[in-house]
Amino acid sequence: xxxxxxxxxxxxxxxxxxxxxxxxxxxxxxxxxxxxxxxxxxxxxxxxxxxxxxxxxxxxxxxxxxxxxxxxxxxxxxxxxxxxxxxxxxxxxxxx
Numbered sequence: 001x002x003x004x005x006x007x008x009x010x011x012x013x014x015x016x017x018x019x020x021x022x023x024x025x026x027x028x029x030x031x032x033x034x035x036x037x038x039x040x041x042x043x044x045x046x047x048x049x050x051x052x053x054x055x056x057x058x059x060x061x062x063x064x065x066x067x068x069x070x071x072x073x074x075x076x077x078x079x080x081x082x083x084x085x086x087x088x089x090x091x092x093x094x095x096x
Contacts, residue, residue: 018041025037064073 022038025034
């Protein structure tokens with residue numbers, strides 16, 4: 001229930017900020033700037049999402065590389081492989 005609430009809250013907040021930004025641009029700049037802003041908002045949102053996602057992946061790789069000893073890293077990688085193998089075995093289709 002909480003995730004649904006935050007999802008709807010995010011949709012409303014995004015819509016409100018989009019309208020406020022469009023009204024502000026309409027007051028400050030001529031017509032073609034408004035059209036450029038209207039096009040740039042979704043494009044910049046997609047760019048920001050991908051940038052944040054790649055930053056998190058890079059940060060986690062750095063944390064794994066420099067925050068964990070080589071022995072701990074090998075244990076983590078072996079545990080990961082065991083989990084993947086167990087999942088593949090559990091969810092594989094039986095052969096006929």
